[in-house]
Amino acid sequence: MPFNPFASFSGPWDPSHRFETSWLLPPAVLAAFRAVFSIYIFTTLLFIIGWDCSHSSLGGCAEAGDEFSYFTVLTYWGLAFYFAVAAVHTASYAHSGFALLDRFPRSLQYLHSLFYSTITVFPFVVTAVYWGKLYAGPWFPAVYDAWRNVSQHAMNSGLALFEIIMTRTTPQPWIHIVGLILLLALYLGLAYITRATKGFYVYSFLDPAQKGGSGLIAAYVFGIAVGCAIVFAIVQGLIWVRRWVTETKLNKDGKFANADRQAADIEMVQPNKP
Template identity: 30%
Template structure:
């Protein structure tokens, strides 16, 4: 079963050095940036939880779940980078390949959700849910800007500029599956409390509710594939710069996955031939 999962999601194409390296900055600088972002999200999470009117309902909101996911991703990335940097440079590549590959597989899939939701959430919130912002208090401004705007800056903009990850089309199914699980949870919340977490999920609105569900689903895939191409061409355009920054560590994988789409198409061709 695990091997089937690896093949189905093409996780064997994971490259561990992409977690701790950047096209533009040194591994140390990348670790520092992520560490600062983690501290901000950690402190913000505590403040938001403590000031939420119904703190027990904190994790009912997809925004809070995804923000917690962003915080966990930044923490894991910072820890990974710290352990990597503590080793002698000659041993770093070997260390990256040691241990269970599932840590890396999970991190890669986790990143695909983080970067996608970091774009989806600000769009949905500021276009549909932030209609009453004229009445917000200072704390509400801080909370909403932190979890509905800076999450996009940290999880999408900064990561897209600095990291070396690449996305795969098949991972869009994993991102969608997580969203579907959340949608199912909102039905359980409604069954238990009689209220919908978000107003656009309310089926009593009639056909418009189905349209909202469709728009969210379609938008999720559109955003994912925009990010897929942005990652692909960014890696292509900055390939030479990456070699200068990362040296031999980057050359170890040079040519193995320079053109992600080409390799994917070749793999599919061989499977069809069989």
């Protein structure tokens, strides 16, 4: 059979509501978890902005504005919005048996799937780059700095794992690798726009004046792109293993909404659909 990167999108969109259900948690509980995660992330981000504004050595909120040039911060905002959107879709499914996402145009449904891929891949990239390259120790003397970095550089991956392990999603289309690499390329452009407009490099390894110059920058950029693709492949494997363990070995097809009486039957008829 020829390779089709869009195979997961043939036929009806998500007929058994895999994006809104868990193999273990009832839909209402899954919606609550997602809502709590979103609230925590938004609270963390807004507290950091308030802290930076009130403790700025320059006065005002200029330093807080600089935060939006960091990939860490942008991906954390992405997690916040994903969990908020996912909580709404899951709550609507728990209430009526139909997710709000079901009523969206197919293009937005595709983008939701890509959104899922970003929040299950980018957090691991952030965590690996930060603790492997940027963090040099010793541990943060201030509790605020420790909490801030643990929230953004460790808990982010924990929340990504929750979405990989606890939901019923299927492996996403491999074409998503292109989207992920494109987003990384767009961020690289933002990083150098920040250098041109604000006068600083968001990450030291992007500075051509460092030892190794442009060649080393190219190596870092290529390495991160390859690492992103590898992480995506690992996530695909984890999702496949989770489905095999929970659905094949444990016979846990999923927890469905009371109003949804067709999900299990549809999944039996169309086992390869998302």
